[in-house]
Amino acid sequence: xxxxxxxxxxxxxxxxxxxxxxxxxxxxxxxxxxxxxxxxxxxxxxxxxxxxxxxxxxxxxxxxxxxxxxxxxxxxxxxxxxxxxxxxxxxxxxxxxxxxxxxxxxxxxxxxxxxxxxxxxxxxxxxxxxxxxxxxxxxxxxxxxxxxxxxxxxxxxxxxxxxxxxxxxxxxxxxxxxxxxxxxxxxxxxxxxxxxxxxxxxxxxxxxxxxxxxxxxxxxxxxxxxxxxxxxxxxxxxxxxxxxxxxxxxxxxxxxxxxxxxxxxxxxxxxxxxxxxxxxxxxxxxxxxxxxx
Amino acid sequence: xxxxxxxxxxxxxxxxxxxxxxxxxxxxxxxxxxxxxxxxxxxxxxxxxxxxxxxxxxxxxxxxxxxxxxxxxxxxxxxxxxxxxxxxxxxxxxxxxxxxxxxxxxxxxxxxxxxxxxxxxxxxxxxxxxxxxxxxxxxxxxxxxxxxxxxxxxxxxxxxxxxxxxxxxxxxxxxxxxxxxxxxxxxxxxxxxxxxxxxxxxxxxxxxxxxxxxxxxxxxxxxxxxxxxxxxxxxxxxxxxxxxxxxxxxxxxxxxxxxxxxxxxxxxxxxxxxxxxxxxxxxxxxxxxxxxxxxxxxxxxxxxxxxxxxxxxxxxxxxxxxxxxxxxxxxxxxxxxxxxxxxxxxxxxxxxxxxxxxxxxxxxxxxxxxxxxxxxxxxxxxxxxxxxxxxxxxxxxxxxxxxxxxxxxxxxxxxxxxxxxxxxxxxxxxxxxx
Numbered sequence: 235x236x237x238x239x240x241x242x243x244x245x246x247x248x249x250x251x252x253x254x255x256x257x258x259x260x261x262x263x264x265x266x267x268x269x270x271x272x273x274x275x276x277x278x279x280x281x282x283x284x285x286x287x288x289x290x291x292x293x294x295x296x297x298x299x300x301x302x303x304x305x306x307x308x309x310x311x312x313x314x315x316x317x318x319x320x321x322x323x324x325x326x327x328x329x330x331x332x333x334x335x336x337x338x339x340x341x342x343x344x345x346x347x348x349x350x351x352x353x354x355x356x357x358x359x360x361x362x363x364x365x366x367x368x369x370x371x372x373x374x375x376x377x378x379x380x381x382x383x384x385x386x387x388x389x390x391x392x393x394x395x396x397x398x399x400x401x402x403x404x405x406x407x408x409x410x411x412x413x414x415x416x417x418x419x420x421x422x423x424x425x426x427x428x429x430x431x432x433x434x435x436x437x438x439x440x441x442x443x444x445x446x447x448x449x450x451x452x453x454x455x456x457x458x459x460x461x462x463x464x465x466x467x468x469x470x471x472x473x474x475x476x477x478x479x480x481x482x483x484x485x486x487x488x489x490x491x492x493x494x495x496x497x498x499x500x501x502x503x504x505x506x507x508x509x510x511x512x513x514x515x516x517x518x519x520x521x522x523x524x525x526x527x
Numbered sequence: 528x529x530x531x532x533x534x535x536x537x538x539x540x541x542x543x544x545x546x547x548x549x550x551x552x553x554x555x556x557x558x559x560x561x562x563x564x565x566x567x568x569x570x571x572x573x574x575x576x577x578x579x580x581x582x583x584x585x586x587x588x589x590x591x592x593x594x595x596x597x598x599x600x601x602x603x604x605x606x607x608x609x610x611x612x613x614x615x616x617x618x619x620x621x622x623x624x625x626x627x628x629x630x631x632x633x634x635x636x637x638x639x640x641x642x643x644x645x646x647x648x649x650x651x652x653x654x655x656x657x658x659x660x661x662x663x664x665x666x667x668x669x670x671x672x673x674x675x676x677x678x679x680x681x682x683x684x685x686x687x688x689x690x691x692x693x694x695x696x697x698x699x700x701x702x703x704x705x706x707x708x709x710x711x712x713x714x715x716x717x718x719x720x721x722x723x724x725x726x727x728x729x730x731x732x733x734x735x736x737x738x739x740x741x742x743x744x745x746x747x748x749x750x751x752x753x754x755x756x757x758x759x760x761x762x763x764x765x766x767x768x769x770x771x772x773x774x775x776x777x778x779x780x781x782x783x784x785x786x787x788x789x790x791x792x793x794x795x796x797x798x799x800x801x802x803x804x805x806x807x808x809x810x811x812x813x814x815x816x817x818x819x820x821x822x823x824x825x826x827x828x829x830x831x832x833x834x835x836x837x838x839x840x841x842x843x844x845x846x847x848x849x850x851x852x853x854x855x856x857x858x859x860x861x862x863x864x865x866x867x868x869x870x871x872x873x874x875x876x877x878x879x880x881x882x883x884x885x886x887x888x889x890x891x892x893x894x895x896x897x898x899x900x901x902x903x904x905x906x907x908x909x910x911x912x913x914x915x916x917x918x919x920x921x922x923x924x925x926x927x928x929x930x931x932x933x934x935x936x937x938x939x940x941x942x943x944x945x946x947x948x949x950x951x952x953x954x955x956x957x958x959x960x961x
Contacts, residue, residue: 277621278644364788365796386731386790387944475790476936476945476953491614493928493961494637 274497320407343405354469388478414448573629593874600867625860639676648859657873667891683891685854687812725786728806730797734934742921750843758924773947780941929957
């Protein structure tokens with residue numbers, strides 16, 4: 235075994251097929267897209283070189299920055315809710331429910347396996363206001379408040395999107411963080427209980443520091459997923475009334491495929507990539523600081 | 528990798544550089560139309576899924592008048608959602624993989640691009656060669672040429688005029704006369720609102736039913752070439768006369784004539800408001816005849832009629848300029864235009880009009896039989912035959928981005944979330960920067 239894995243030539247031979255597939259399918263299109271940022275056009279009409287025009291356009295395009303801020307707001311809010319609520323669920327599973335948590339875990343996890351488009355259609359009906367009121371509006375009317383056109387304005391549509399995505403994914407984060415909490419040795423908890431720590435102080439001083447690695451992992455998962463949100467927003471509002479719920483991914487998709495400018499679309503994709511890179515580096519930097527502290 | 532040897536690292540770096548350079552050259556050399564002319568094995572029609580009217584007619588032809596052509600090259604359908612159609616067709620065109628017949632041109636600017644890229648059959652010469660050029664209604668041909676950059680590259684499987692469809696029963700009960708001016712229309716709408724109805728049914732979710740009102744108002748006030756001027760750059764949507772039109776439509780929304788929650792009302796909901804009698808009026812094209820003549824019509828087709836969009840007093844346009852369109856038309860791929868396909872084209876040109884008429888549809892193909900149409904359909908057919916001048920619609924000559932922004936922002940205009948100036952500025956920006 236060591237003879238095979240120690241020999242450099244053998245390593246290269248074994249890695250080459252997988253590396254080739256990876257390069258062709260993942261790296262080549264990325265580089266191609268990078269090249270496209272200096273061109274404009276589409277496959278039908280051909281591509282024209284236009285230097286850094288796409289980049290100057292990017293910085294002055296109001297629509298791009300609207301989409302950017304929407305993506306940031308969405309990512310921050312949904313990540314916060316996903317991780318905090320997921321953490322709360324994990325604590326519930328670990329300390330309150332214990333053995334009987336299996337049923338609750340499964341039920342809460344169930345929305346995660348549903349297709350995002352199906353969930354979006356479900357929420358469209360639940361928050362419907364025309365031609366007839368959906369569940370939520372019926373509830374509001376019965377309580378005495380008026381019905382609201384949820385998907386009719388950017389602000390309320392944003393609320394619906396956040397609720398929908400958090401509902402769908404909080405079960406996953408609950409299970410993820412729960413697995414991290416399981417790693418905390420029982421003796422540590424017992425001894426800290428004996429020392430008088432209980433409830434909130436136990437969580438803040440013992441449990442959170444010990445589950446920090448899994449917390450960072452879930453934050454990274456969450457941010458990466460939420461920055462690249464596409465299908466749930468597309469299926470629910472299609473970009474919202476006007477373009478008030480258009481994330482960067484949807485704007486990029488529209489520019490490349492509907493407005494037929496692959497060059498500018500690639501430039502927006504580059505912006506998105508830079509965004510993800512910055513966020514990931516930031517999180518890695520802060521997590522590394524913690525481990526060595 | 529600090530443990531990798533410098534040689535390995537150099538090799539890796541070198542290969543990445545080569546890949547990068549290849550990427551740039553690949554991009555530079557790609558593009559342009561695809562080649563490949565192989566005769567198709569079936570008469571494949573790639574249509575938009577929302578189109579339910581063309582397939583029945585072609586199926587009837589395949590088993591009837593065009594049975595011999597169907598033997599030689601069997602008819603086959605495949606469909607795709609309308610929203611993805613334009614980009615998919617462009618992709619197929621660049622790969623040289625267009626089917627013999629396909630729906631395209633939902634956005635006329637995109638359709639004109641296909642014509643420019645020379646991937647479509649020129650029907651003027653093709654139909655003349657087959658000796659059936661006179662089977663296409665001249666009005667339809669002129670609408671097509673206006674829309675698609677001057678060429679006759681699309682077939683009018685549908686030919687629609689637009690106007691206001693109204694519930695004659697409700698009008699009689701309330702003593703309303705058919706309005707011939709904008710002010711008369713507003714009076715009726717006001718009284719309808721007071722009576723607890725939704726005066727005008729419009730789908731804010733789709734957007735275009737609202738922008739149709741806007742463009743027809745513009746054509747009535749500024750004349751039939753008002754939108755062509757915007758497309759040519761001679762006028763801007765931000766000019767005061769155009770903004771005034773937007774304000775008139777925004778006013779309809781402000782007075783509540785579209786009902787509550789117009790933003791979320793989808794097209795089926797909008798049709799239902801009219802067909803169940805909750806709305807006395809709806810602005811729509813003559814494709815609604817299919818719904819009116821169906822069993823879903825709870826009000827009854829005999830209690831419905833049609834009047835043209837009223838004139839605006841002092842305006843440069845006139846009431847008999849009907850907005851018309853050819854729906855989402857179909858066209859033939861030049862690369863796949865084999866002899867069998869050409870034979871199919873001839874058969875379709877000769878028989879489509881008649882078969883469609885028997886199924887209650889009005890198309891841009893000439894008919895030479897007299898079918899027994901429902902009264903309302905006959906009225907529409909007569910109006911089409913008598914109309915002398917047609918106008919287009921708001922997004923007809925816009926590029927894709929402006930078209931998209933216009934339809935998604937229309938509901939914001941009528942709910943007051945965008946002022947008329949803001950709406951027109953947003954759309955004009957998208958026209959100037961596609």
